[in-house]
Amino acid sequence: MRIGIVNKKNTYQQIELIGTCDDIVIVEEETITKDSFLRLINENLSHELIITELSVIPLRLIQLLPGFKLLVKHNKRLTFIKKDLNQNLTDQEYFDELYRLILFEEQVMQVRTKVGIEKARDEGIIIGRPPIADEQAERIQHLYQYEKKTIREIAETCCVSVGTAYKYATQHSDNRAIDNQECNETVQ
Structure with missing residues (x-):
């Protein structure tokens, strides 16, 4: 046709x-x-x-x-x-x-x-997501690991984007692997 x-x-x-x-x-x-x-x-x-x-x-x-x-x-x-x-x-x-x-x-x-x-970068301009305070990163990890909050709940509680909440929630000191299903479920 x-x-x-x-x-x-x-x-x-x-x-x-x-x-x-x-x-x-x-x-x-x-x-x-x-x-x-x-x-x-x-x-x-x-x-x-x-x-x-x-x-x-x-x-x-x-x-x-x-x-x-x-x-x-x-x-x-x-x-x-x-x-x-x-x-x-x-x-x-x-x-x-x-x-x-x-x-x-x-x-x-x-x-x-x-x-x-x-x-x-040469001019000192920082590209990308701005870093958050160590205390806030620890709080995000605590809410995720111990209180079992979803990524969306953490983002709302901590006043950060879902992407930022996900980034810091999944950075674990013990390098615990995150189940893909749990990850997909919490990001939605």
Whole structure:
């Protein structure tokens, strides 16, 4: 089944370019997100997806990554009618080139994030969850180990996040292993 993906602007011209399709999905610029794009791809994985050009999906390249990864995982692709300056590429080559660009953008973002974190640390800025007082950490462990309070109850009692309560409740001096079921039950 051929599914055409068009946006609300110039819908008829886009449908004309795409040609015969079994169904048309209209993407609204105001409502398209990374998640809705991924959902669109996921719902149509078994179909041939045709799009006039990349600008039909008004997202940044990195926002397309989850959808493109899903397509690649299932050995599928988006077929683009207009390929910008690369009209001589096959549909698969064009999709692969876009995917490489998206992966490259992800790598650049990761490097820039690491550099930013290192720079912040060099400037004395503390990254991550702030530490809590030793007395409060001991209280959290006591409530968890001896009073058998849930993580959520401890978080409320000690005025900390659930993540902080979990972190300190599970740091035991005797390195007692925590049963996965108990852990899942208390975090919920």
